[in-house]
Amino acid sequence: MLDNDIKSQLQGHFANITRPVEIIAALDDGEKSQELRELLNDITSLSPRFKLVEHAEPGIRTPSFALTTPGQDIHLRFSGIPMGHEFTSLILALLQVGGHPSKLSPETIEQIRSLDGEYKFETYVSLSCQNCPDVVQALNLMATINPRIGVEMIEGGTFEQEVAEKQILSVPAIFLNGEEFGQGRMGVEEILAKLDTGTDAREAEKLDARAPYDVLVVGGGPAGAAAAIYAARKGIRTGVVAERFGGQVLDTMEIANFISVTHTEGPQFAVALEEHVKDYEVDIMNRQRADKLVANGDLVEVKLANGATLKSKTIVLATGARWRNMNVPGETEYRTKGVTYCPHCDGPLFKGKRVAVIGGGNSGIEAAIDLAGVVAHVTVLEFDSKLRADEVLQRKLRSLANVDVILSAQTTEVLGDGSKVTGLKFTDRTNGESRELELAGVFVQIGLLPNTDFLKGTLALSPRGEVEIDAHGRTSMPGVFAAGDATTTPFKQIVIAAGEGAKAALSAFDYLIRAPIADASAEKIAA
Missing domain, CATH: 3.50.50.60 (FAD/NAD(P)-binding domain)
Known part of the structure; x- marks a missing residue:
C-alpha cells in the first residue's frame, strides 16, 4: 500500500521511537479489513519496535486498530483506514505512543494530566476533511498523557450506516461519553477550555499581566504573520493575538498561486506561517478573540472576550474575513444538518x-x-x-x-x-x-465578510465593514494600522495579504521612531 519513498521517509521518523508500540487490530475477511491489514503490515515492517496483533473483541468496530505500549494505560483507536488527511494523524500517534515527546508546554501537559473524570471521545471524520486531523491529533495526544482519556477516530466512509443513523452531516463531529461535544476544528487548547471551565479565567489573568508591546498584531493569518515577522525583525517588542492562528487559510484546500510555492494545502501553509513567526521573539497568544479597541493616552488597548486587556504603542489589525451567510430562514436551524x-x-x-x-x-x-x-x-x-x-x-x-x-x-x-x-x-x-x-x-x-464587528464606532469603516486604510496601512486612529482581507485593499488574496501585513508593520515601526521626535518638537514650541 505504501510506496518505497514513503516507507523510506517513515523509517527516518520512526527512528525517534524509544519504546515498543503494540498495534492491536480488529479485522475480518472483508475488503476494508484486507486493505487495513496491508497498511498495518507495511507500517509494522518499518520499525523493530512495532508489533502487530490481530485480536477482535465484542463491541469493537471492525475494521479498526488500537495503539498502546507495555506498561502504559493508553486508549487510542482508529476505526476505518486512516489515509488521506488522517495519515499524518496515524504517524504522529505512532510516534507519541512510542515515546516521542510532544511540543506542548509543560503547563499544558500538566493541565491535561490533571483532568479528573472519565472521558471517552469519538470523532467522526472524512478523509478529505482538512479540519478533522487537528481534532484527531489533539485528542490522540491527550490520550497518551492522561489514561482517563480514551479516543477513537471513526472514518465515515467505512461506517456509513452509523453516520446515517446519527445523522452526521458535517465533520469533524465530536462526541464525549455518547453526547455531542463539538463540531469543527479544535486544538488542544480549545478542547481543554471546554473540559476545564477555569481555563479562560486563568488565561485572562496571565494576559492582563503582560507589559505593553511596541507592536501588537491582532490576527494570525498571512497578513498577521507577515506583520509579526517584519516587526520582530526590527528588534521591538512584538505580540500576536489571534482567535485561531492561520485564519481563513486553515479552511483552504488548495493553494497554487502563492509565488514560489507551486502547490500546498491550507493547513500545511498555516503551520508554516506559525513556525516562521516562532523563529523570532514574538509573543503568540492563540485562541483569543478581540472584543474592543480603545485609545488610552500613549497606548492603544485591545480588550479580549475573556475579559483581559492587552496594551501596545501601536496596533496592526489583521483580523481577516469569514464566510458570508445567506441570512434566510432555515440556514441557522440546519447548519451542520445539511x-x-x-x-x-x-x-x-x-x-x-x-x-x-x-x-x-x-x-x-x-x-x-x-x-x-x-x-x-x-x-x-x-x-x-x-x-x-x-x-x-x-x-x-x-x-x-x-x-x-x-x-x-x-x-x-x-x-x-x-x-x-x-x-x-x-x-x-x-x-x-x-x-x-x-x-x-x-x-x-x-463570499466573505470582514471580521470587524468589534471595531464599529471606533475606526472609519467602509459601507461593507472593511477598515479604511491609506497607502501606508494607516487607519483613522493614530498608531493603529491594518492589513489583509479586513481592509479596503482590493483583491483578497494570500500573497496580497502577506505583502500588506509587511507594509503595515513597517509603517508602525516608522510611526514609533517618529513619535518621540514629534513629541519633542511640540514641547519646544510650547516653551
Missing part, C-alpha cells in the same frame, strides 16, 4: 445524494466541481445573470454531466424535516417566480 460551508470536509457525507452550491464565483464553482465527483447531482445557484468564476473553471464545470446551473436565482429559504435539510426555495429574479429544489445538502459559497 447546510455547510466546507465542500472538502463534508462532501463525502453526501455521497449519492443531490446537493446545491450557492454562489457562482471561483469558490462556488470549485466546490461544484469537487462535489460532482462524489454526489449524485449538483445544482449551482447564482444570484447574478452570469457566473463570475474564472473561465478555466467554467469550462471544467460545463464538461460535467451531473451539474446544472441556475442563474438569476435568489435563495429564500432552506427547507427541512426538523432534523436535516430536505430542499430549498429560490426566486427566479427574471420573472419573480418561486421554485423549490429537493436536496440533501446546501453548500454556501457566497
Whole structure:
C-alpha cells in the first residue's frame, strides 16, 4: 500500500521511537479489513519496535486498530483506514505512543494530566476533511498523557450506516461519553477550555499581566504573520493575538498561486506561517478573540472576550474575513444538518445524494466541481445573470454531466424535516417566480465578510465593514494600522495579504521612531 519513498521517509521518523508500540487490530475477511491489514503490515515492517496483533473483541468496530505500549494505560483507536488527511494523524500517534515527546508546554501537559473524570471521545471524520486531523491529533495526544482519556477516530466512509443513523452531516463531529461535544476544528487548547471551565479565567489573568508591546498584531493569518515577522525583525517588542492562528487559510484546500510555492494545502501553509513567526521573539497568544479597541493616552488597548486587556504603542489589525451567510430562514436551524460551508470536509457525507452550491464565483464553482465527483447531482445557484468564476473553471464545470446551473436565482429559504435539510426555495429574479429544489445538502459559497464587528464606532469603516486604510496601512486612529482581507485593499488574496501585513508593520515601526521626535518638537514650541 505504501510506496518505497514513503516507507523510506517513515523509517527516518520512526527512528525517534524509544519504546515498543503494540498495534492491536480488529479485522475480518472483508475488503476494508484486507486493505487495513496491508497498511498495518507495511507500517509494522518499518520499525523493530512495532508489533502487530490481530485480536477482535465484542463491541469493537471492525475494521479498526488500537495503539498502546507495555506498561502504559493508553486508549487510542482508529476505526476505518486512516489515509488521506488522517495519515499524518496515524504517524504522529505512532510516534507519541512510542515515546516521542510532544511540543506542548509543560503547563499544558500538566493541565491535561490533571483532568479528573472519565472521558471517552469519538470523532467522526472524512478523509478529505482538512479540519478533522487537528481534532484527531489533539485528542490522540491527550490520550497518551492522561489514561482517563480514551479516543477513537471513526472514518465515515467505512461506517456509513452509523453516520446515517446519527445523522452526521458535517465533520469533524465530536462526541464525549455518547453526547455531542463539538463540531469543527479544535486544538488542544480549545478542547481543554471546554473540559476545564477555569481555563479562560486563568488565561485572562496571565494576559492582563503582560507589559505593553511596541507592536501588537491582532490576527494570525498571512497578513498577521507577515506583520509579526517584519516587526520582530526590527528588534521591538512584538505580540500576536489571534482567535485561531492561520485564519481563513486553515479552511483552504488548495493553494497554487502563492509565488514560489507551486502547490500546498491550507493547513500545511498555516503551520508554516506559525513556525516562521516562532523563529523570532514574538509573543503568540492563540485562541483569543478581540472584543474592543480603545485609545488610552500613549497606548492603544485591545480588550479580549475573556475579559483581559492587552496594551501596545501601536496596533496592526489583521483580523481577516469569514464566510458570508445567506441570512434566510432555515440556514441557522440546519447548519451542520445539511447546510455547510466546507465542500472538502463534508462532501463525502453526501455521497449519492443531490446537493446545491450557492454562489457562482471561483469558490462556488470549485466546490461544484469537487462535489460532482462524489454526489449524485449538483445544482449551482447564482444570484447574478452570469457566473463570475474564472473561465478555466467554467469550462471544467460545463464538461460535467451531473451539474446544472441556475442563474438569476435568489435563495429564500432552506427547507427541512426538523432534523436535516430536505430542499430549498429560490426566486427566479427574471420573472419573480418561486421554485423549490429537493436536496440533501446546501453548500454556501457566497463570499466573505470582514471580521470587524468589534471595531464599529471606533475606526472609519467602509459601507461593507472593511477598515479604511491609506497607502501606508494607516487607519483613522493614530498608531493603529491594518492589513489583509479586513481592509479596503482590493483583491483578497494570500500573497496580497502577506505583502500588506509587511507594509503595515513597517509603517508602525516608522510611526514609533517618529513619535518621540514629534513629541519633542511640540514641547519646544510650547516653551
